[in-house]
Amino acid sequence: MSAHRTAGQRRALNQVWNGAGIYGYEPLFLSMNADGTLNLYLNTIVGCVRKWYGEEGPSRLFEAWAGDRRQTLLDDLAWLALESAAFQRELPHRPILADLRRAYAADFFDREHTLSRQEWMAKNQLSYTMQSARWKAVLGRRPPVMTPYEKRLSAALELGPLGERELFSAILELFARFRLFDGRSRPPPVLRFHLTGKWAGVMTRLMPTEIVHTDVASVGHGAGVDEESGPRLDTRRAKIRLKENVSSDRKYIESCFGPSLLPERELTAIEQKLCTGIHLGCHLWYTAGVPTPEQAPNGEARRLAQQAQLQQERNRAAFGADSALYQNAIRSLTEQIQNCLQVHSQAEEENARYGRLNSRRVWRAVVLSDQRVFTRRTDSSRPGFTVDLLLDASSSRMHCQEIIAAQGYILAESLARCGVPVRVSGFCSLRGYTILRVLKGFGENSRNIFRYFATGWNRDGLVLQAAGELLDSPPEQKRLLLLLTDASPNDSHRIPPGGKYPFGRDYADAPAVEDAAREVRALRRRGVRVGAVFMGPNLNAPAAETIYGQSLARIRSIDQLASAAGRLIRAEIQELE
Amino acid sequence: MLSFLKEEGVSPELLEGLEWFRRDHPAELPERVPAPQFHYYGREVWEQAVAALLCGKNLLLTGGKATGKNVLAENLAAAFGRPAWNVSFHVNLDASGLVGMDTFADGQVQFRPGPICRCAQHGGFGILDEINMAKNEALAVLHAALDFRRVLDIPGYDRLSMAPATRFIATMNYGYAGTRELNEALASRFVVIQMPTISPENLDRLLERRCPALKKKYRQQFGQLFFDLQKKCEGGEISTKPLDLRGLLDALDLMAAGVPSGPALDMGITNKTSDSYEQGLIRDVMAARIFPRLTRGELFEP
Numbered sequence: 085m086s087a088h089r090t091a092g093q094r095r096a097l098n099q100v101w102n103g104a105g106i107y108g109y110e111p112l113f114l115s116m117n118a119d120g121t122l123n124l125y126l127n128t129i130v131g132c133v134r135k136w137y138g139e140e141g142p143s144r145l146f147e148a149w150a151g152d153r154r155q156t157l158l159d160d161l162a163w164l165a166l167e168s169a170a171f172q173r174e175l176p177h178r179p180i181l182a183d184l185r186r187a188y189a190a191d192f193f194d195r196e197h198t199l200s201r202q203e204w205m206a207k208n209q210l211s212y213t214m215q216s217a218r219w220k221a222v223l224g225r226r227p228p229v230m231t232p233y234e235k236r237l238s239a240a241l242e243l244g245p246l247g248e249r250e251l252f253s254a255i256l257e258l259f260a261r262f263r264l265f266d267g268r269s270r271p272p273p274v275l276r277f278h279l280t281g282k283w284a285g286v287m288t289r290l291m292p293t294e295i296v297h298t299d300v301a302s303v304g305h306g307a308g309v310d311e312e313s314g315p316r317l318d319t320r321r322a323k324i325r326l327k328e329n330v331s332s333d334r335k336y337i338e339s340c341f342g343p344s345l346l347p348e349r350e351l352t353a354i355e356q357k358l359c360t361g362i363h364l365g366c367h368l369w370y371t372a373g374v375p376t377p378e379q380a381p382n383g384e385a386r387r388l389a390q391q392a393q394l395q396q397e398r399n400r401a402a403f404g405a406d407s408a409l410y411q412n413a414i415r416s417l418t419e420q421i422q423n424c425l426q427v428h429s430q431a432e433e434e435n436a437r438y439g440r441l442n443s444r445r446v447w448r449a450v451v452l453s454d455q456r457v458f459t460r461r462t463d464s465s466r467p468g469f470t471v472d473l474l475l476d477a478s479s480s481r482m483h484c485q486e487i488i489a490a491q492g493y494i495l496a497e498s499l500a501r502c503g504v505p506v507r508v509s510g511f512c513s514l515r516g517y518t519i520l521r522v523l524k525g526f527g528e529n530s531r532n533i534f535r536y537f538a539t540g541w542n543r544d545g546l547v548l549q550a551a552g553e554l555l556d557s558p559p560e561q562k563r564l565l566l567l568l569t570d571a572s573p574n575d576s577h578r579i580p581p582g583g584k585y586p587f588g589r590d591y592a593d594a595p596a597v598e599d600a601a602r603e604v605r606a607l608r609r610r611g612v613r614v615g616a617v618f619m620g621p622n623l624n625a626p627a628a629e630t631i632y633g634q635s636l637a638r639i640r641s642i643d644q645l646a647s648a649a650g651r652l653i654r655a656e657i658q659e660l661e
Numbered sequence: 662m663l664s665f666l667k668e669e670g671v672s673p674e675l676l677e678g679l680e681w682f683r684r685d686h687p688a689e690l691p692e693r694v695p696a697p698q699f700h701y702y703g704r705e706v707w708e709q710a711v712a713a714l715l716c717g718k719n720l721l722l723t724g725g726k727a728t729g730k731n732v733l734a735e736n737l738a739a740a741f742g743r744p745a746w747n748v749s750f751h752v753n754l755d756a757s758g759l760v761g762m763d764t765f766a767d768g769q770v771q772f773r774p775g776p777i778c779r780c781a782q783h784g785g786f787g788i789l790d791e792i793n794m795a796k797n798e799a800l801a802v803l804h805a806a807l808d809f810r811r812v813l814d815i816p817g818y819d820r821l822s823m824a825p826a827t828r829f830i831a832t833m834n835y836g837y838a839g840t841r842e843l844n845e846a847l848a849s850r851f852v853v854i855q856m857p858t859i860s861p862e863n864l865d866r867l868l869e870r871r872c873p874a875l876k877k878k879y880r881q882q883f884g885q886l887f888f889d890l891q892k893k894c895e896g897g898e899i900s901t902k903p904l905d906l907r908g909l910l911d912a913l914d915l916m917a918a919g920v921p922s923g924p925a926l927d928m929g930i931t932n933k934t935s936d937s938y939e940q941g942l943i944r945d946v947m948a949a950r951i952f953p954r955l956t957r958g959e960l961f962e963p
Contacts, residue, residue, distance in 0.1 A: 091938060098898055098942050102889055102949055107896025128949050177885075179878060180952055408938040415936055416900065426752045438764045438773070439757060455765055461755050 089643070091409035096122045103131020103174075112142055113163070117195070125188035128181070132170040137248050142166070145252050149265050153272040158265055160211040164218055164241045165255050172245035189219035214238055237262050333515040337369050339385035341519055345370040358549045362579040362591070362599055366543065368550050369519045373535060392537050395485060399534040402486035403493065410490055417498035417650045424654045425467055425502055436460035469562035470505040470526065471653065474551055476568050477510030477521065478542035488568065489536040491645035492523070496530040498650065508533050509554075511547045514540040516577040520550050543591060544573035544631070545599030548614075552607050564613045564656050566649050570620030571628035573600050601631045613659070615652040617645055662697075662740045670704045671711065678715045683742045686826040689783045693744030699910075700870070701733040702863035706854060710737055713852045719807050719829040721792070721848070724856030726901045727891070730832040731790060733856070738786040743826055746776040747788040750795040756802040760815055772818055777806065781813050784826030792831040797844050803829075807850035858891065859906070872913045874961040879951070883909060886950045890930070893946060902933040903943050916960055923953025 089097065096114040099122060101107045111134065115126035133142055149158045175181050192215065216228045217238040230238065240258050243251070259265040338344070344351055351368065359366045377393065380386035403410060435445070439460035448454040475481075475492055492508050499506040508524040519540075524532040555563050573596035581588040589595060604614050615635035618628040628636055635655075637648035666676060688694060701707065713720055714737060722730040738745035748759065761775035780787040792800070806813045811823040831851060833843065859867070864884045868875065875883075887909055894904045912929025916922055931943045947953070 095938075095941055095945065098893070099945050099949070101896065101898070102893065102946050105889075105892060107892060107898065122945075124945060124948055178950065179882070180948075180950060183952055184949070408941075412936050412938040419900075438762050441763050441770055449765060457765060458763065460757075461753075 091406040092116060092120050092122065094409055096127050099124055099127035100131040100134070103128035104134040105131075106134065109134070109139060112146060123188060125181075125184040126167075128178075128184065129167050129170050129174075132174040133166050136170055136173045137166075137251055141248060141252050145255060148256065148267070149269050151271045152265065152269040154264070157208045157211050158259065160208065161214060161237075161241060161259070161264065162255055164214055165243050165258065166251075168218075168241065169243045169246050169251055185222055189222040192216075192219045193223075210234070210237075214241060218242075233262070333517065334367070336384070337367075337514065337517045337519065339375070339381045340388045340514075341369060341371045341521065342373050342375050343371065345372055345522065354550075354553050358546065358553070361583065362585070362595065363543070363546045363549075364580045364582075365516060366546055366577055367517045368546070369517045370522070370550070370554065371519060372522045372525070392535070395537040396535050399486050399489035399536060400531075403490045403534065406490075410494055413494050413646055414497050414501070417494060417646055418501045420650060421498060421502045421504070421653060421657075424657050425504075433459045433461055467502065467504045467657075469564055469656075470507070471499055472551065472555060472563065472565045473506065473508045473649070474520075474547065474565065474567045475508065475510045475523075475536060476542055476570060477512045477536060477538045478540055479512075479538055480542075480570055480572070481538040485536060485538050487643065488538075488645070489534050491643070492533045492536060493530050494646035495649050496524055496533055498646070499653070500530060507554075509551070510536050510538075511542065511551075512538070512540040513543040513546075513575045513577070516575075518543050518546040518550055518575075520547065520554065522554075541575045542573055543575040543577070543596075544569065545596065545603045548600060548603035548607060552603075552610065552612065555607075555612055562613075563611070564615065564653065565607065566652060567614075567616045567632075568645060568649075569616050569618055569628065569631075571597070571616075571618055571624040571631060572620060573597065597627045597630055604631055604633075613656050615649075615656065617648045617652070619645070662736070665700055666707060666711075666740065669702070669707055671707050675708055675711045675715070679711060679740060682715060682826075686741075686743070686784055688742050690744040690785070693746070693783075693785065694742060695735045695739045695745050697732065697735045697739050699732050699867070701729050701736045702859065702866055703729075703857065706733065706856065709854055711740070713854075714741065714828050714830075717828075718852045719831070719850060721831045721833065721843075721851035721853045722856050723833050723853060725834060725858070726894075726904050727887075727906045728856040728858055729906075730834075730856055731788070734786075734788045734790075734830040734832060737830060738788070741786065741826075741828075743828070744780075744783055744785040745788055746780045746785055747790060748776050749790045750792050752794060752796065754795045755799045759799070760802055760813060763817075772815070777803065778813060778815070778821060780829075781806065781821050781823045781827050784824030787827070787829045789829060789831040791833060792847075793833040793843050797847075800844070800847050804846060804850065807847070861885075861888065864888075864906075868910075868913070871910055872917065872961075874917070875913065876960060876962060879955070879960050882950050883913065886926075886947060889946045889950065890943065893942065899939050899942055900934055900936075903930050903939070905930060905933055908933060916955075916957060919957050921953070922951050922955035922960065923947070926951065926953075 093114060093116070096116055097111065100111045100114065101109075104111075111130050113130050115123035115130065117123065145162060146159065149155055152158065171181060171185060213228060213230060213234055214237065217230065217234075218241070220227055227235075227238070240262070243254060246254060256265070256267065260267065346354070351370070355368050358368065375381075375385065375389055377386050377389040380389045435442070435456040436458050437455045439458035442457055442459045445454075445457040449457045473492060473495060475488055481488055496506045496508050505526040506524070507522065507526050508530075510521045510523055512519055512521075521535075523535050524530055551565060555565065572592075574590070574592035575596075577591060578588050579585050579591050579595060585595065591599075607614050613635070614632065615637070616628065616632040618625070618632070618636055618638045619640075620628070625638065628638070635652065637652050639645060639648045663676065663679065666679075710720055710722075710733060720734075720737075722733060724730055735745065748754075757775065759775050759777045761773055761778045763770050764773045765771075774782070777787055779785070802813075805811075806823060807829060811827070813821040813823070815821060829851075861884055864887060865880060868880050868884060872880070887904075887906060890899070890904050893899050894901055908929040909926075910929075912925040915925035915928060920928070926947050927944075931940050931947070934940060934943070
């Protein structure tokens with residue numbers, strides 16, 4: 085799965101791809117300085133290694149000592165050898181490489197002055213000496229003071245323009261000859277720590293975490309999650325919460341998510357209409373946001389509000405850090421949608437000085453000297469449809485909240501620039517309440533999407549029904565509903581006994597998928613076009629197809645959300661014609 | 662133009678046919694016969710196109726940006742010595758924009774002929790640029806003009822028969838977001854040439870012809886720069902705006918006039934996009950090919 089990349093990383097990746105002349109592959113290394121600037125020369129060389137020596141050979145080489153306690157040193161030395169070989173092979177085709185190499189060598193020594201004591205200590209002495217010798221030679225300076233062993237190693241690392249077959253064996257033979265690596269990886273001894281209390285809190289922020297659903301609203305910040313394994317369903321904990329005090333749940337939801345958007349009577353009517361069958365006993369909550377910490381009525385709500393505010397700041401900061409990349413995505417998506425809208429726009433007629441003669445207006449030319457007695461066809465730029473984007477805001481999205489917020493912003497802003505009314509909402513379920521948070525209403529500022537955060541469960545069938553109610557009063561007649569989903573509906577509130585399930589059962593797996601699919605079909609019957617962007621494990625792909633059918637775009641990385649949704653929108657625009 | 666085609670190695674039979682065509686159809690409206698600034702390089706495409714037009718077919722040139730579709734279309738009109746009408750298709754183009762429309766002049770309704778109508782009268786070459794940008798209903802008016810009937814029926818006026826030398830050359834770019842597929846009825850009225858990307862050898866020839874004083878080592882690097890940008894464009898990392906062969910040639914003109922290489926390339930290529938992130942990616946490609954402070958003296962032979 086391709087990981088999210090910052091604007092700087094993406095640019096470095098482009099430098100590598102440019103050197104390789106091949107796009108889309110994942111390079112072994114990216115070269116960036118500690119201050120975030122890029123090494124054009126080294127990235128070009130990484131690309132040239134791919135160009136001249138393929139993908140498999142270099143990755144096998146680095147895998148040979150992966151996990152070895154001297155891995156960093158071996159990586160550095162191997163790159164020096166590869167740099168020498170790739171430089172010489174590429175130079176005749178790219179003469180500027182010699183200038184870039186000299187500039188990089190000069191920069192290497194310039195940066196020495198800015199290194200801190202810690203950075204110096206972190207450097208491996210042998211690796212540093214070898215690099216220093218290489219770059220001094222490039223600049224035509226005297227080599228550093230070296231031991232005979234180092235002198236021989238430095239000379240040996242100056243490989244000629246070797247072919248693909250000889251290169252890797254030459255490097256392994258060189259490492260063996262200099263007693264650096266004998267072909268057997270020796271991992272360092274493993275240390276295990278068990279942390280509790282504050283330390284556990286700190287480490288969960290820094291280290292990859294596993295997401296466990298509970299029925300307590302909290303805004304977490306996972307550093308990473310294995311998408312294939314997916315979040316784990318812990319209904320045991322949820323049930324414990326459910327038995328505590330059912331009557332206080334509504335107060336809890338209101339205090340955490342803010343007041344309902346709908347008046348009491350209307351909300352009750354909708355609940356009576358929708359919370360039936362397998363959703364019996366469930367509740368709905370339409371809201372426009374989370375109270376500020378000052379407005380929060382109790383300690384628990386205040387904590388959630390503070391966490392939500394922190395997440396909002398994180399979302400904004402993450403967007404700000406890569407705004408160049410995101411603005412580029414907005415421009416590109418706007419252009420595509422705009423173009424599609426123009427091509428498929430509907431014709432309208434207007435009075436003109438030329439065109440098809442309108443006999444009923446001819447008198448105006450004679451009597452009023454009004455030359456506009458013709459009609460001419462022009463295209464209406466009015467898109468004629470609205471988009472509702474529903475973002476899965478359950479705990480399974482906790483590890484990528486900033487990226488989802490940014491992608492939602494890209495999509496909403498692009499559509500807004502094309503004049504398409506767009507509303508963005510997040511959905512989750514908690515203590516039997518299915519909550520639809522309108523992050524950005526029609527006509528509101530797209531930056532409100534940064535209020536997105538993930539918590540709780542997701543009861544997709546009920547969300548689709550609830551969204552259907554919300555769709556009844558959009559500004560345009562044609563409606564498009566897009567969901568970001570992992571096609572894994574699950575909720576702590578069980579399906580009550582009765583009908584197809586005489587003993588009741590968990591709202592998960594096949595029954596939940598069937599329920600969601602049924603609701604998608606119901607919406608389509610009402611004339612709402614429903615599409616989904618699916619991001620989740622392979623295991624859930626058949627469920628996604630069952631629920632959404634053909635109107636489904638699968639993405640491997642959340643970075644692709646906006647472009648995938650854009651593709652769905654373009655397809656829908658063509659259908660709407 | 663004919664001497665260029667001989668240099669290109671176009672078959673003598675086709676060149677003979679071309680000369681016959683020119684003899685049979687004496688030049689009309691000489692001010693409308695294109696005098697191309699650039700030549701299209703590629704013998705095979707030339708032979709296919711000339712053969713198709715000699716057979717009385719209409720041509721559809723398909724291909725990505727910077728494959729020379731319009732250059733070839735203009736070159737063909739020049740080679741056949743025919744006046745050309747270039748119509749840029751767009752989403753708002755309707756049938757009246759092609760055939761003509763009524764206007765009010767001197768107190769009466771009069772027909773003002775459009776480019777297709779004039780092309781048909783004078784036996785010209787109609788160059789229909791980006792034909793798939795227009796709506797199908799606008800294109801339906803061309804059906805009878807493009808097939809064996811070779812007539813243009815102007816609603817409310819006469820039926821206009823095409824002059825025998827009339828040909829249509831359409832261009833289109835498949836896959837560009839938002840463009841539509843050409844409908845089957847229209848597509849069947851053309852013979853289609855899938856335009857290949859300019860080869861490195863032909864690009865080198867183009868640069869050599871355009872800038873004969875440019876040193877060979879730099880000429881190769883400028884050529885490679887174009888292909889590097891093309892790959893980046895195909896990889897979806899940049900838009901098609903900076904993939905501009907004319908822009909590269911303009912930049913070389915600027916360098917010959919004394920602008921250093923970096924600013925000249927910015928003016929010709931980088932600044933075609935206003936996106937700063939995209940500009941950064943383009944400048945990286947340039948920096949990995951051309952030193953940005955190269956002067957006229959370094960780039961060109963004295």
